[in-house]
Amino acid sequence: METYTISVLTKKFDVSPRTIRYYEQLGMITPHRTETGQRIYGKKEMTRLVLIFRGKKFGFKLDEIKEMVQLFDQDPSGTKQLERTIRYGEEKVKEVTEKIEELIEMRREMEEMLQQFREKLRNQKEE
Amino acid sequence: METYTISVLTKKFDVSPRTIRYYEQLGMITPHRTETGQRIYGKKEMTRLVLIFRGKKFGFKLDEIKEMVQLFDQDPSGTKQLERTIRYGEEKVKEVTEKIEELIEMRREMEEMLQQFREKLRNQKEE
DNA sequence: TTTACCATTTACGCTAACGTCAAGTTCAAT
DNA sequence: ATTGAACTTGACGTTAGCGTAAATGGTAAA
Incomplete structure (x- = not known):
């Protein structure tokens, strides 16, 4: 199973770690943790992030995007x-x-x- | 020649006066004034506002919109x-x-x- | 084991795009 | 002439969406 650390995601999507954590804070993604507390992102989180950044590109607000993501994902x-x-x-x-x-x-x-x-x-x- | 006061515009576009004046403050529109200082908006300002609100709908920032409006209008x-x-x-x-x-x-x-x-x-x- | 980097939380800071008083002026109708 | 709505200019407040700094802990290679 493919997993990623936060730094990999920042490169993949060209954003800051803060941004990724902020989306988590808003409840848009929920990465797992290692024993020491490090975030690990799986395939599910990846597809969510793709949806999030696409939504952003079209001027949707984060809470609108949250609705849509939850909807098509749960x-x-x-x-x-x-x-x-x-x-x-x-x-x-x-x-x-x-x-x-x-x-x-x-x-x-x-x-x-x-x-x-x-x-x-x-x-x-x-x- | 058709002219409008600010309150007419707020109804036409369903925004607050503050919003209209803010766009003026940014130099996106430049309404004329009566002798007592009231703003009067003509056809040119109307078309600009249409462009502005359309731009907003697609997630463009105001300064991006400003560029576009100036370009196609000057x-x-x-x-x-x-x-x-x-x-x-x-x-x-x-x-x-x-x-x-x-x-x-x-x-x-x-x-x-x-x-x-x-x-x-x-x-x-x-x- | 030290060096260097990557991670964590907490918390204050910042900008855009207005909202919201406040305090005064003008207009339109009675 | 008065009253009330609409207008004006400040100026401070607010929210979203992060940025950034501080203090700390884990990790991987030399």
Whole structure:
């Protein structure tokens, strides 16, 4: 079984140890410990961290990310729990879809302006 | 010519006056004033604010947004300036494109997990 | 065993992006 | 003319997300 120390993670994700411990403090990850108290991170923690940093990249707040991570990671068993999870997940998918659409619109507008600048540049060069 | 007071903007964008004034303090908008000192916001400020709030939605920091807004709004005249603006703009478009692609990948993964949960739910209901 | 590094907890510090008074001015309606 | 809402400028307060320093303990190689 693959395990990592905290220093390995700081290199893998290019963040400080403080950052990793802070996420633990918020209850987003729960690494095991050696007898002497050193943190050991397994595969589960790794996948969580990947989700966390991806979430951060898109401007989600840490407590939003915490919700999402817990949701997609705790493997709900009860029927009620399953249904709740699915509903929540569908909403999150919808939110992401909206973000995507707005970003596409944003890009369209940016390209329009760029096009105008390009034409202006052509006109200037002709004279 | 359409103009607005600050209270109209707070309703339009659903933020506090403090927020609007803070953006002015950072030099992101520069509303005109009446003789008594009241701020008046015109069309130009409106479009800037739209850009600002859109940027915020995607997790850009205010000073990043400031750069982008100034860029696409100052209508550069010199040939050198134009070329610089176009290059910068193309880079921003590229960044946005990457964000879009990653978000799409994220959504794909979310839907995969959801699909697994749905199947699990079906299996539970059959028993 | 010493050197050098990696780990731990505790705790105070810092910046961004506002919130929240306070104290005064102006506007709009009665 | 008065009243109340909306505006103004300070200035201090707050929260998230870490940074950083201090004091201490474990570990691996020479």
